[in-house]
Amino acid sequence: MNLHGTMRINQAGHLEIGGCDTVELARQFGTPLYVMDEALLRENCRAYVESFQKHYPNAEVIYASKVFSTMAMCRLVAEEGMGLDVVSGGELYTALASGFPANRIYFHGNNKSPEELEMALEARVGRYVVDNFSELDLLNELARQRKTKAKILIRVSPGIDAHTHHYIKTGMIDSKFGLAIANGQALMGAEKALGMKNLEFKGIHCHIGSQIFDLNSYKEAAATMMAFVKEIKTKTGYACEELNLGGGLGIYYTEGDSPQPIGELVALMTKTVREAATANNLPLPKIIVEPGRSIVGEAGVTLYTVGSVKDIPGIRKYVAVDGGMTDNPRPALYQAKYEAALANKMNVPGEETVSIAGKCCESGDMLIWDIELPPTVPGDILVVTSTGAYNYSMASNYNRNRRPAVVFACGGKAELVVRRESYEDLIRNDLVPERMQNKVACLA
Numbered sequence: 149m150n151l152h153g154t155m156r157i158n159q160a161g162h163l164e165i166g167g168c169d170t171v172e173l174a175r176q177f178g179t180p181l182y183v184m185d186e187a188l189l190r191e192n193c194r195a196y197v198e199s200f201q202k203h204y205p206n207a208e209v210i211y212a213s214k215v216f217s218t219m220a221m222c223r224l225v226a227e228e229g230m231g232l233d234v235v236s237g238g239e240l241y242t243a244l245a246s247g248f249p250a251n252r253i254y255f256h257g258n259n260k261s262p263e264e265l266e267m268a269l270e271a272r273v274g275r276y277v278v279d280n281f282s283e284l285d286l287l288n289e290l291a292r293q294r295k296t297k298a299k300i301l302i303r304v305s306p307g308i309d310a311h312t313h314h315y316i317k318t319g320m321i322d323s324k325f326g327l328a329i330a331n332g333q334a335l336m337g338a339e340k341a342l343g344m345k346n347l348e349f350k351g352i353h354c355h356i357g358s359q360i361f362d363l364n365s366y367k368e369a370a371a372t373m374m375a376f377v378k379e380i381k382t383k384t385g386y387a388c389e390e391l392n393l394g395g396g397l398g399i400y401y402t403e404g405d406s407p408q409p410i411g412e413l414v415a416l417m418t419k420t421v422r423e424a425a426t427a428n429n430l431p432l433p434k435i436i437v438e439p440g441r442s443i444v445g446e447a448g449v450t451l452y453t454v455g456s457v458k459d460i461p462g463i464r465k466y467v468a469v470d471g472g473m474t475d476n477p478r479p480a481l482y483q484a485k486y487e488a489a490l491a492n493k494m495n496v497p498g499e500e501t502v503s504i505a506g507k508c509c510e511s512g513d514m515l516i517w518d519i520e521l522p523p524t525v526p527g528d529i530l531v532v533t534s535t536g537a538y539n540y541s542m543a544s545n546y547n548r549n550r551r552p553a554v555v556f557a558c559g560g561k562a563e564l565v566v567r568r569e570s571y572e573d574l575i576r577n578d579l580v581p582e583r584m585q586n587k588v589a590c591l592a
């Protein structure tokens with residue numbers, strides 16, 4: 149396991165994060181528990197913001213809130229001077245409830261409902277990233293009814309292969325996201341938007357994938373997008389004011405992952421845009437990026453308590469924990485790999501190869517296959533690292549497991565930012581029809 153951010157091993161041989169003993173945190177808040185290293189969250193935000201200040205001040209960094217959407221995180225992002233992207237009414241509601249300035253919110257998504265768009269128009273969010281022709285018509289009509297103009301970017305698919313896992317590769321032509329440049333639909337979208345009375349077309353957006361290690365993908369994307377800015381200018385006379393190049397920077401999960409520094413991504417991206425603008429005699433657009441994983445991924449860990457340990461002689465040793473695919477569906481969804489350690493035995497050398505099983509009724513509910521751990525017994529605290537992104541936000545109540553609590557750890561203090569769900573929470577929306585209470589059967 150790689151120690152990063154504020155992680156330390158303390159005198160008791162326990163893992164410490166943000167000055168807090170994680171074994172203590174497990175005792176205090178219960179497990180499974182998500183622990184976020186607040187200092188590292190802020191450091192990652194600042195790496196983006198400060199790199200842009202240095203290389204290209206006409207820029208905005210917006211946090212992709214789907215990765216980890218909570219009110220405390222929205223507050224932190226606002227404090228760091230960033231914008232926010234939301235992809236649903238629920239994420240928008242969370243951001244607004246946290247007091248996030250609406251004009252710094254970007255509304256994404258390939259199928260925003262009329263209700264969601266109404267909600268965004270009511271709140272006056274800053275930008276709509278329009279995905280397709282139906283949405284252009286719908287948003288234009290809803291804005292007309294409100295006698296307003298919605299500021300939009302159009303999501304385009306630049307056809308860049310981001311060399312990543314198939315399910316998280318989104319920039320190709322055959323994609324549910326955006327209008328492709330290659331088949332002319334993106335240009336048609338821009339032309340259509342420019343002609344719509346209640347839309348103000350500001351520019352274009354792309355997001356080429358996620359968990360990207362090869363910065364050349366970004367260079368290609370930036371160059372392709374600038375060529376498209378040029379094409380729009382030539383065909384319509386309009387020079388895009390805004391260029392949103394998406395998120396996707398990769399992080400460290402396990403050995404072999406080679407994340408690239410945020411500063412280098414920003415330097416390369418801005419240099420590419422500048423050169424293309426000069427070469428094509430275009431004004432410099434405002435650049436927007438929307439990182440998610442690279443802000444929160446490595447800042448989060450999950451703590452579990454080890455329960456049953458089952459040795460199948462000559463085959464495998466299963467170490468089961470009190471969570472699993474309900475708090476981290478990524479291994480089951482796309483074979484995502486993670487590292488782990490025993491938070492209460494950090495100085496004990498690894499001695500046996502075990503596999504970490506969740507507690508759900510699915511054979512596929514395995515968190516980690518074949519990992520070296522010290523001798524592991526029930527009651528040990530297992531820490532899985534790099535769980536800050538797409539874990540809490542993808543958590544479910546399968547098997548009616550309660551979703552875990554989340555704490556922010558900083559300066560020796562851990563503060564609850566999401567309470568653990570209660571059993572009452574689980575049945576909060578359940579109803580029993582009256583006739584069942586009166587023991588009257590449904591008559592077929």
Ligand SMILES: *Cc1c(COP(=O)(O)O)cnc(C)c1O
Pocket residue numbers: 212214215256355357358359394395396397438439440441442537
């Ligand atoms: C998911 C997403 C992001 C963030 O991607 P990361 O890989 O988490 O950085 C940014 N923009 C859009 C449109 C997305 O869908």
